[in-house]
Amino acid sequence: MKLHRTVAYLDERPYTLITLRPSTTTRFAVNHFHDRWHVLSDQAGARLFARLLWGLAYDRHENTLVVIDRRFLDPTPFEAEPSLPIVLFATERTPFGGRAARGLRRLLPALGPPDGTVRWQTHGLSTALADRATWQHEHPEPPWDWERERRHKRKPYHAVHDGLLVLPGTTGALLRDAVSIASLAVSVEAPMAYEYLHHYEFQVFHDYRRRVSAARTARREIEALPVPPDRGTGPGPHEGDLIRRHIWVRGTEIRERRMRGRRVRRRPALYQTRSINEIERSGASSFERLANIPADE
Known part of the structure; x- marks a missing residue:
């Protein structure tokens, strides 16, 4: 070498x-x-x-x-x-x-x-x-x-x-x-x-390269949303850090859909909002959404 x-x-x-x-x-x-x-x-x-x-x-x-x-x-x-x-x-x-x-x-x-x-x-x-x-x-x-x-x-x-x-x-x-x-x-x-x-x-x-690619796509999508200025607060990797939490969840969605050979839509319904705060107020948490992705979405 x-x-x-x-x-x-x-x-x-x-x-x-x-x-x-x-x-x-x-x-x-x-x-x-x-x-x-x-x-x-x-x-x-x-x-x-x-x-x-x-x-x-x-x-x-x-x-x-x-x-x-x-x-x-x-x-x-x-x-x-x-x-x-x-x-x-x-x-x-x-x-x-x-x-x-x-x-x-x-x-x-x-x-x-x-x-x-x-x-x-x-x-x-x-x-x-x-x-x-x-x-x-x-x-x-x-x-x-x-x-x-x-x-x-x-x-x-x-x-x-x-x-x-x-x-x-x-x-x-x-x-x-x-x-x-x-x-x-x-x-x-x-x-x-x-x-x-x-x-x-x-x-x-x-699937290391697939994970990196999905994470990059998810970060671009989530950071395109207007976000509160107090990002990155909280005691742990995701607790209180809405940006990182939603990047992780969205990246997992993208990766799983690509593995099933499906076309990944840019921002599903949860992310068709104006801010991270509105996402949080939309009902189910990001992790609950990840566990219950509609089959035809």
Whole structure:
């Protein structure tokens, strides 16, 4: 697997940025739900992400960052919200603090042509996947120090630095995460799979691209309505946040109708109104509507 290599100076030291090539068609998304960060993709994305982790674990160069920038990121497949760039690195060989994160965030939008190409080595990953149980027995996860975690100010789910989703790992952790993620499998019968990891959760969908497309369409439709200025209030992902709730519901409607081969009308009856407040006053809640969609609508 070939990747691009770019040298950048962050926090007054040279870093090697490893990025995907423009010809890469795989995409990822990032969202925060249930107090945990999620990286989302399809099965091909899981395999690619695992190869990035595996190669990073065996890379011996200092100050190496694997970066998935916005060119390879979709909006979330739920409410079509923007995804954060992802940064991966091995903690034994790469320091990455706040100043370096700020420098990288400023650099990414103007990242120029690469300085070269590297051949990313992932020897051994296929062997590990062929006999995952044996590999995991030979590479056990160290016992979790709960007391240290309780005292530590930065929790595993506090992974965002200056607009970047920063996911560090020791060499052993990168290898274990790679095997776990590469083992995820989805199909029509089992359309979703996930793996809880130390800093985040990796989640794959069989219909990932369909979900992203439906969420984009739903967001355009719902945001075209005049809305109250106090959007985004509430304790949870949807509680009190009418915009996100209706984008999620409308996106689910669109996706289900496309799966049944039906033409999706622009805004069904519920959304032929002037504002989100009128939708709320129309009777059934958005979730009740989703559970009772008329068959001929």
